[in-house]
Amino acid sequence: MALAIRPSYQKYEVNVKRSRIDGFGVFAAETVPAHRKIGEIRGESISVAEARRRAAGQQRIMIVEVSTRHAIDASKSSDPMRFTNHSCQANARLQIRDGRIEFYSLRVIEPGEELTVNYGETHHEGTLACRCGAPGCIGFL
Secondary structure (H helix, E strand, O other): OOOOOOOOOOOOOEEEEEOOOOOEEEEEOOOEOOOOEEEEEOOEEEEHHHHHHHHOOOOOOOEEEOOOOEEEEOOOOOOHHHHOEEOOOOOEEEEEEOOEEEEEEOOOEOOOOEOEEOOOOOOOOOOOEOOOOOOOOOOEO
């Protein structure tokens, strides 16, 4: 049995499994302290125009615009953080830094807890129902 080696940019151990929010999610496999980098997602660098073409009509999108001209399509990435679901009461945040898509904890995240971020503005433009179930949910992405 081969052991999976975690890339250096994946700072904490996580697992991908079915999520109550939507499809698959990413879950902490160890305690993540508050305000720490959890990991990153990497993928294919594409233009924003190509990103919007690929996103059109899709319900699950793994594309992040990293600038006004460039986006990252993580749909073929092996990085587990690509499965991070949205929550209106997120426990992590997504940050674009130097063209990289990084995730940071907002508070202590316990083992087994699903990692979530607030997606903010999305390609769905308010047409996709939010399934986070958090109190004060905005209702649509």
